[in-house]
Amino acid sequence: MDPFLDKAFTGGSTVLPLITEIPKICVQGLGQKEVQDLKKEKFDLIILNLFFMDYCFLSFVHYFKIPFVYAHAGALTNPYYDTIGSFNVPAISGNVYVMPEFPLTFKSKTEDHCFEHFVLCSQQSYIRTTRKTLEWPPKPGMPNVIHAGGAHIKAPRKLAQDLEDWVEGSGEEGFIFFSLGSALNPDFFPEEYRQILVKVFGSLKQKVLWKWNKETMPDLPKNVKLQKWLPQTDLLGHPKLKLFITHGGQLSTLEALYNGVPVIGIPIFSDQHTNMKIIESEGWGRAMELKKLDEHSFRILVQETLNNKT
Structure with missing residues (x-):
């Protein structure tokens, strides 16, 4: 000083x-x-x-x-x-x-x-x-409006045994959780982007848990597990989770913040872009636009976020 x-x-x-x-x-x-x-x-x-x-x-x-x-x-x-x-x-x-x-x-x-x-x-x-609410920076309002950011979040519970066994099998490298929520139906997910994700995920040391509405895909890497529904809050609270790749929705980002999980956001629409800008400014996550997604830059982004001690 x-x-x-x-x-x-x-x-x-x-x-x-x-x-x-x-x-x-x-x-x-x-x-x-x-x-x-x-x-x-x-x-x-x-x-x-x-x-x-x-x-x-x-x-x-x-x-x-x-x-x-x-x-x-x-x-x-x-x-x-x-x-x-x-x-x-x-x-x-x-x-x-x-x-x-x-x-x-x-x-x-x-x-x-x-x-x-x-x-x-x-x-x-x-x-x-x-501390985090749904309104930052503060905005003027009337007393009949009460912001209750994070009120839906519960303490993480033990995973179902088959899922717990898979997570525990990730060893010291841990696992990555990838979910675009309900914002984008995988049936309409552009094939070129799906292939990029498959190539990047398959090259990682970590296991990847991918929320997908189909049970399999023809080029699925050995370290990737697909599942139609997943207990998101329980997964975000698991000690072996290393990274959450999300669409950047309000509830998902609040849950990640509550559990202290680093985030990569691929915002699709609405408030998701703003949520990710706030997260980037606060220093606990990074964002990538879907239209700019390519194999090289996405792999670098994942590695940098995994290795960033902050």
Whole structure:
């Protein structure tokens, strides 16, 4: 970090690690069984600790739909004013974490502004990567609309024995799950593209589970299994799954996100193109247009996605 920003963000103390770690700690704490069990209780009021904007516990306020109060033992600093709906004039008051010298100089005012901007960006960035709704970025709406992204997702269940045996047989290389959902009937799938997929899948070390409406195809590679219907959420939660190749539908991408599965999207129509653009921007998947599908580029895309540690 630049020495100037380092001083601005830390004030010679350990504030910076707190700022960057608090959102992660907050989300981890929220997921603890003892904390989640609080939802079984009844409360009339929630008192939240106002400490480095640990926003994730506001979810309890939304869950119980009861009043809440912030409690804070320290001095209010700039980002807190926005949180409580008040206002602040940093050019006059400075920031306790930056250790300003009074009267404030232009440099100290700049340091204070940098600190506030960094805090808000670091919090919002982490929350965006750990939470997902059907509406991002947020859009104005009325209270009779409730977005419930991922509400349909259940914890993965054990696969049917024959399918489990096939998956377990994939060894350390694991398997790839390929499904275009119901967006494109395989009977109408262009033959030239089917042949490309067959050639690429057949060249991989991984097994490939392909959702297809026919039981076989004449040039089916030995490492590829066809099946008309597959328990998608259970497969996406399987530890041997290495990659999900999808049409990029809303529910499929939410299920992949929930299970932490890397994605390659071949969008066909509607919101699928937008869903894949969002996934690419967030860094957990790649997209390829069907009309640009060719054997060389698709093989490279699959290998790069499989080997990308991020």
